[in-house]
Amino acid sequence: MHPLFIRPEIAANEFLPIFIVASLVLVFGAAYAASITLAKMGFISKKWSFIGYIFWVLQTYSLYDLAVRIHSNSFTLKVLMVAMAAYLFIPHLYFRLITDINKRYGED
């Protein structure tokens, strides 16, 4: 009989790294978005916004590492990396829209 689901064999000592790296994906993702936000708002100098891109690189690596640790197939891995490439542009898209709104309705 065809098995319904083949449980990936994850070693007991792999679970903690998996949970940590899964958290880091989101923490670095938020840090990237927050860095770009703070730079656009003028709270930090724009020259420091490269720190945000370091967070993005770390996030991408964490997601890759997570996918490998949980035995994702190669197609899923590619989809996740494409998603990360898209995520690079999202904060910039937001602020482009905000700038356009401010232009249209005027600053307070």
Next chain:
Amino acid sequence: MLTSIKSHKLQYEGQKLGMMYFRVALVLFGAQLLMGLIAAYQFINPDFLYGIFDFNVARMVHINALVVWLLYAMIGSVYMMTPEETGQEVVGVGLGKLAFWVLTLAVAVVVVVYIFIQIGPGKESTIWLINEGREYIEAPRWADIGIVVVVLIFYFNIFATYMKGERTGIMTVMVADLLALAGLYLAGVFYTDNVSMDQYWWWWVVHLWVEATWEVFVGTLAGFALLKVIKAKREIIEMWLWIEVLMLFGSGILGLGHHYFWIGTPEYWWEIGALFSALEPVPLVAMFVHVIYDWGKEQGAHGGSPVINNGPTMAWVTINAFGNFLGAGIWGFFHTLPQVNVYTHGTQFTAAHGHLAFFGAYASVLIGMFYYGIQKAYGIEKLKATFNSKMAIVLITFGVIGMTVALTIAGYEQVLVERAELGAGWDPYFTAQALPWMKQAMAWRMIMGVVTFVGFVYLFIDLLTIGKKEANN
């Protein structure tokens, strides 16, 4: 005692109705925490109230009270914001008040039945009169029908007011979202004998509420609060809101798949669930950045001096932004992928995620709306946080985070021992339950539950007194 929360300065009858909902929500919030404490203690001492008020009953009342108080607070919040957004008194407010009393009477009867009758035989009569036995929405069918009628009245009132008054972007999103939110409840009203099929539909209510329509609701409410509390620019708030709606529905609807991994649904749900669940944290990051952006930008835009006209509401909205990201985002992403979920499913990881996500995503912003209601009810221009407000914020937040950490440790122990080492099953379950890591984690969960309850007491006292105190200042 709750009548000490006055509503005489409110301009609209609809908002007074909103305050009525808030009062009941507050009482149910307290009941939810009390039941949680009983259930938490029963984890440590299973003999406590055994045969009188068993763990399954305490847990049932705990989670149902949670859903009902959140729904009360949501309805109250909508009645609070609708007249201000539309510039219009709520249409059919008399009918709304009648519906409020009918709903409150029905909830009281259901709670009495839950507590004193508890369970019934496996017959249709039990489903109709006692409970339906489905987590979170256990209301018996007579109450289900009553809830549908009350919600129809509520929706008619809001929709008619919206059509009559100004149709702002925030109200448009709210009206559309409420239709989906109310309509989805219907998927949980009918009962099928096949457990897989029943679960299939049941998740339509539970998942599509908490990870789609409720999230949009919260985004709308947070947007409204930012407009009122820090005078954020409406155009930016509404633009963010539309983006959030797009992303929340884009990832949240098919994210449903992560509940379909192990209930007998076709295999394609693993791929769908994995992909869309992985995307679900993205809108939560967006909501987080949204609040921080508006706060920072708008404060700077008003000459540098902070313009926060309601300290407690702003504090709770900020907690919402962080809590939503942490509880729904990080604690959800922990165990949402099928390769990991096969090990974590049904462990205390789920409870950890549930506690932080419900608090962070929903309870916090709705508590913020309680304070907004108080501010309007007493006509206070600038509501400052009192000692009790601060104690409530610190203790409730610390307590919930403490419970989450304790439950995460317990869940981690279950994953390692019960699932990975021993291969799951009856004996591994009890082996894992008996280990010190589990017992100590559960003791800490109880302690942090008490901290949360003490925080609630401060909140309760604060909501009863802050309006009068600040109005006199």
